[in-house]
Amino acid sequence: xxxxxxxxxxxxxxxxxxxxxxxxxxxxxxxxxxxxxxxxxxxxxxxxxxxxxxxxxxxxxxxxxxxxxxxxxxxxxxxxxxxxxxxxxxxxxxxxxxxxxxxxxxxxxxxxxxxxx
Amino acid sequence: xxxxxxxxxxxxxxxxxxxxxxxxxxxxxxxxxxxxxxxxxxxxxxxxxxxxxxxxxxxxxxxxxxxxxxxxxxxxxxxxxxxxxxxxxxxxxxxxxxxxxxxxxxxxxxxxxxx
Numbered sequence: 035x036x037x038x039x040x041x042x043x044x045x046x047x048x049x050x051x052x053x054x055x056x057x058x059x060x061x062x063x064x065x066x067x068x069x070x071x072x073x074x075x076x077x078x079x080x081x082x083x084x085x086x087x088x089x090x091x092x093x094x095x096x097x098x099x100x101x102x103x104x105x106x107x108x109x110x111x112x113x114x115x116x117x118x119x120x121x122x123x124x125x126x127x128x129x130x131x132x133x134x135x136x137x138x139x140x141x142x143x144x145x146x147x148x149x150x151x
Numbered sequence: 152x153x154x155x156x157x158x159x160x161x162x163x164x165x166x167x168x169x170x171x172x173x174x175x176x177x178x179x180x181x182x183x184x185x186x187x188x189x190x191x192x193x194x195x196x197x198x199x200x201x202x203x204x205x206x207x208x209x210x211x212x213x214x215x216x217x218x219x220x221x222x223x224x225x226x227x228x229x230x231x232x233x234x235x236x237x238x239x240x241x242x243x244x245x246x247x248x249x250x251x252x253x254x255x256x257x258x259x260x261x262x263x264x265x266x
Contacts, residue, residue, distance in 0.1 A: 069255075078260065079243075079260075080257075125193060125194070127194075133253045134246070137245050141193035
Protein backbone atom coordinates (compact mmCIF):
# COMPACT_ATOMS: atom_id res chain seq x y z
CA UNK A 35 0.00 0.00 0.00
CA UNK A 36 1.13 3.53 -0.70
CA UNK A 37 2.33 5.26 2.43
CA UNK A 38 1.46 8.71 1.09
CA UNK A 39 -1.31 9.25 -1.43
CA UNK A 40 -2.00 12.46 -3.27
CA UNK A 41 -5.00 11.81 -5.49
CA UNK A 42 -5.05 15.15 -7.32
CA UNK A 43 -2.37 15.24 -10.01
CA UNK A 44 -3.41 18.75 -10.98
CA UNK A 45 -5.67 21.49 -9.70
CA UNK A 46 -6.76 24.98 -10.67
CA UNK A 47 -7.78 27.76 -8.32
CA UNK A 48 -8.85 31.32 -8.91
CA UNK A 49 -6.59 33.99 -7.50
CA UNK A 50 -7.64 35.09 -3.99
CA UNK A 51 -9.68 31.92 -3.44
CA UNK A 52 -8.82 29.19 -0.95
CA UNK A 53 -7.73 25.73 -2.11
CA UNK A 54 -7.33 22.38 -0.41
CA UNK A 55 -4.72 19.85 -1.52
CA UNK A 56 -5.45 16.33 -0.38
CA UNK A 57 -3.06 13.94 1.31
CA UNK A 58 -3.78 10.60 2.96
CA UNK A 59 -1.20 8.49 4.71
CA UNK A 60 -0.76 4.99 5.99
CA UNK A 61 1.31 4.05 9.01
CA UNK A 62 1.08 1.81 12.04
CA UNK A 63 3.41 4.02 14.08
CA UNK A 64 1.87 6.07 16.89
CA UNK A 65 4.50 8.78 16.55
CA UNK A 66 4.95 10.31 13.13
CA UNK A 67 5.16 13.66 11.42
CA UNK A 68 3.59 15.11 8.31
CA UNK A 69 5.16 17.73 6.06
CA UNK A 70 4.23 19.77 3.05
CA UNK A 71 6.78 21.07 0.57
CA UNK A 72 6.38 23.42 -2.37
CA UNK A 73 8.36 23.02 -5.57
CA UNK A 74 8.04 25.97 -7.95
CA UNK A 75 9.05 25.71 -11.58
CA UNK A 76 12.56 26.84 -10.62
CA UNK A 77 12.98 23.42 -8.97
CA UNK A 78 13.87 24.02 -5.35
CA UNK A 79 12.05 22.20 -2.55
CA UNK A 80 10.64 24.64 -0.02
CA UNK A 81 9.40 23.48 3.38
CA UNK A 82 5.96 24.87 4.18
CA UNK A 83 4.45 23.31 7.26
CA UNK A 84 4.76 20.46 9.75
CA UNK A 85 2.27 18.55 11.89
CA UNK A 86 3.25 16.05 14.58
CA UNK A 87 0.99 13.10 15.29
CA UNK A 88 0.57 14.17 18.90
CA UNK A 89 -0.10 17.81 18.12
CA UNK A 90 -3.64 18.57 19.20
CA UNK A 91 -4.07 21.66 17.11
CA UNK A 92 -3.80 21.98 13.37
CA UNK A 93 -0.56 23.60 12.26
CA UNK A 94 -0.67 27.02 10.63
CA UNK A 95 2.02 29.06 8.90
CA UNK A 96 0.77 32.30 7.44
CA UNK A 97 -1.61 31.46 4.59
CA UNK A 98 -0.91 27.74 4.97
CA UNK A 99 -2.76 25.48 7.34
CA UNK A 100 -2.75 21.74 7.71
CA UNK A 101 -6.13 20.10 8.23
CA UNK A 102 -5.09 17.08 10.29
CA UNK A 103 -7.70 14.37 10.71
CA UNK A 104 -5.96 11.57 12.54
CA UNK A 105 -8.79 9.03 12.47
CA UNK A 106 -9.12 9.45 8.72
CA UNK A 107 -5.34 9.50 8.26
CA UNK A 108 -5.52 12.66 6.25
CA UNK A 109 -3.31 15.74 6.28
CA UNK A 110 -4.71 18.17 3.75
CA UNK A 111 -2.97 21.44 2.98
CA UNK A 112 -5.18 24.51 2.86
CA UNK A 113 -3.89 27.62 1.12
CA UNK A 114 -5.97 30.70 1.79
CA UNK A 115 -6.18 33.72 -0.51
CA UNK A 116 -4.26 32.08 -3.38
CA UNK A 117 -1.64 34.15 -5.15
CA UNK A 118 -0.09 33.70 -8.58
CA UNK A 119 3.16 32.78 -6.86
CA UNK A 120 1.46 29.76 -5.32
CA UNK A 121 1.49 28.02 -8.70
CA UNK A 122 3.81 25.06 -8.08
CA UNK A 123 4.01 21.37 -7.33
CA UNK A 124 3.12 20.49 -3.76
CA UNK A 125 4.40 17.37 -2.03
CA UNK A 126 3.05 15.74 1.09
CA UNK A 127 5.53 13.70 3.12
CA UNK A 128 5.55 11.58 6.25
CA UNK A 129 8.19 10.79 8.83
CA UNK A 130 7.56 7.48 10.59
CA UNK A 131 8.77 7.22 14.14
CA UNK A 132 9.45 9.78 16.86
CA UNK A 133 11.08 13.14 16.12
CA UNK A 134 14.80 13.55 16.26
CA UNK A 135 17.42 11.19 14.96
CA UNK A 136 17.38 9.68 11.51
CA UNK A 137 14.42 10.84 9.51
CA UNK A 138 12.94 8.23 7.22
CA UNK A 139 10.61 10.32 5.14
CA UNK A 140 8.28 9.09 2.41
CA UNK A 141 7.01 11.50 -0.22
CA UNK A 142 3.83 11.52 -2.23
CA UNK A 143 3.83 11.98 -6.00
CA UNK A 144 2.69 15.57 -5.79
CA UNK A 145 -0.14 17.86 -6.88
CA UNK A 146 0.41 20.55 -9.48
CA UNK A 147 -1.46 23.69 -8.50
CA UNK A 148 -2.13 26.43 -11.00
CA UNK A 149 -3.51 29.76 -9.84
CA UNK A 150 -5.62 31.56 -12.44
CA UNK A 151 -5.68 35.37 -12.50
CA UNK B 152 17.09 29.21 4.86
CA UNK B 153 19.48 26.37 5.56
CA UNK B 154 22.89 26.84 3.95
CA UNK B 155 23.02 23.94 1.51
CA UNK B 156 24.76 23.99 -1.83
CA UNK B 157 25.06 21.33 -4.49
CA UNK B 158 27.59 21.07 -7.25
CA UNK B 159 27.44 20.83 -10.12
CA UNK B 160 23.95 22.16 -10.73
CA UNK B 161 23.76 20.62 -14.18
CA UNK B 162 25.77 17.82 -15.73
CA UNK B 163 25.61 15.87 -18.96
CA UNK B 164 27.68 12.72 -19.13
CA UNK B 165 27.98 9.54 -21.14
CA UNK B 166 26.99 6.02 -20.19
CA UNK B 167 29.74 4.21 -18.34
CA UNK B 168 31.53 7.25 -16.96
CA UNK B 169 31.90 7.91 -13.22
CA UNK B 170 30.09 10.91 -11.79
CA UNK B 171 30.37 12.54 -8.37
CA UNK B 172 27.86 15.00 -6.99
CA UNK B 173 28.71 17.12 -3.99
CA UNK B 174 26.51 18.44 -1.21
CA UNK B 175 27.92 21.05 1.13
CA UNK B 176 26.22 22.44 4.24
CA UNK B 177 27.18 25.27 6.55
CA UNK B 178 24.59 24.45 9.23
CA UNK B 179 26.44 21.71 11.13
CA UNK B 180 23.45 19.40 10.76
CA UNK B 181 24.12 15.82 11.71
CA UNK B 182 22.01 14.03 9.13
CA UNK B 183 22.39 14.28 5.38
CA UNK B 184 20.44 12.58 2.61
CA UNK B 185 20.55 12.04 -1.13
CA UNK B 186 17.28 11.73 -3.04
CA UNK B 187 16.41 11.40 -6.68
CA UNK B 188 13.29 12.89 -8.19
CA UNK B 189 11.61 11.36 -11.21
CA UNK B 190 8.19 12.11 -12.73
CA UNK B 191 5.46 10.08 -11.08
CA UNK B 192 7.70 8.94 -8.21
CA UNK B 193 8.06 11.94 -5.94
CA UNK B 194 11.40 11.84 -4.12
CA UNK B 195 13.11 8.56 -3.35
CA UNK B 196 15.92 8.11 -0.87
CA UNK B 197 19.22 6.85 -2.26
CA UNK B 198 21.55 6.98 0.76
CA UNK B 199 21.77 8.86 4.00
CA UNK B 200 24.41 9.70 6.59
CA UNK B 201 24.05 9.98 10.35
CA UNK B 202 27.55 11.24 11.00
CA UNK B 203 31.07 11.43 9.64
CA UNK B 204 31.88 8.11 7.95
CA UNK B 205 28.46 6.74 8.98
CA UNK B 206 26.21 6.03 6.02
CA UNK B 207 23.43 3.65 5.08
CA UNK B 208 21.34 2.67 2.10
CA UNK B 209 17.96 3.98 1.14
CA UNK B 210 15.31 2.44 -1.07
CA UNK B 211 17.04 2.99 -4.45
CA UNK B 212 20.74 2.60 -3.63
CA UNK B 213 21.79 0.21 -6.42
CA UNK B 214 24.44 1.80 -8.63
CA UNK B 215 25.24 4.55 -6.12
CA UNK B 216 27.81 4.99 -3.37
CA UNK B 217 28.33 7.79 -0.87
CA UNK B 218 31.02 9.15 1.40
CA UNK B 219 31.12 11.64 4.23
CA UNK B 220 34.59 12.53 5.45
CA UNK B 221 33.56 15.84 7.01
CA UNK B 222 30.36 17.00 8.70
CA UNK B 223 29.74 19.55 5.98
CA UNK B 224 30.24 17.41 2.88
CA UNK B 225 28.28 14.46 1.53
CA UNK B 226 29.31 13.01 -1.82
CA UNK B 227 27.19 10.85 -4.13
CA UNK B 228 29.06 8.77 -6.70
CA UNK B 229 27.71 6.95 -9.71
CA UNK B 230 30.52 4.50 -10.41
CA UNK B 231 29.39 3.82 -13.98
CA UNK B 232 26.50 6.02 -15.02
CA UNK B 233 23.53 4.53 -16.87
CA UNK B 234 20.67 6.22 -18.70
CA UNK B 235 18.29 5.12 -15.92
CA UNK B 236 20.19 7.41 -13.58
CA UNK B 237 19.14 10.47 -15.54
CA UNK B 238 17.27 12.40 -12.87
CA UNK B 239 17.25 15.40 -10.60
CA UNK B 240 19.25 14.76 -7.43
CA UNK B 241 18.52 16.54 -4.18
CA UNK B 242 20.56 16.69 -1.05
CA UNK B 243 18.80 17.30 2.26
CA UNK B 244 19.86 17.90 5.85
CA UNK B 245 18.22 17.61 9.25
CA UNK B 246 19.15 17.76 12.92
CA UNK B 247 20.45 21.09 14.21
CA UNK B 248 23.63 21.26 16.24
CA UNK B 249 22.86 20.83 19.93
CA UNK B 250 19.33 19.56 19.36
CA UNK B 251 17.01 17.86 16.97
CA UNK B 252 14.39 19.19 14.62
CA UNK B 253 11.89 17.37 12.53
CA UNK B 254 12.36 19.09 9.22
CA UNK B 255 14.51 18.16 6.27
CA UNK B 256 15.84 21.12 4.33
CA UNK B 257 16.79 20.67 0.73
CA UNK B 258 19.56 21.88 -1.50
CA UNK B 259 18.83 23.43 -4.92
CA UNK B 260 19.19 20.13 -6.80
CA UNK B 261 21.45 18.80 -9.56
CA UNK B 262 20.05 17.90 -12.94
CA UNK B 263 21.99 14.93 -14.33
CA UNK B 264 21.60 13.65 -17.87
CA UNK B 265 23.26 10.40 -18.90
CA UNK B 266 23.44 9.95 -22.68
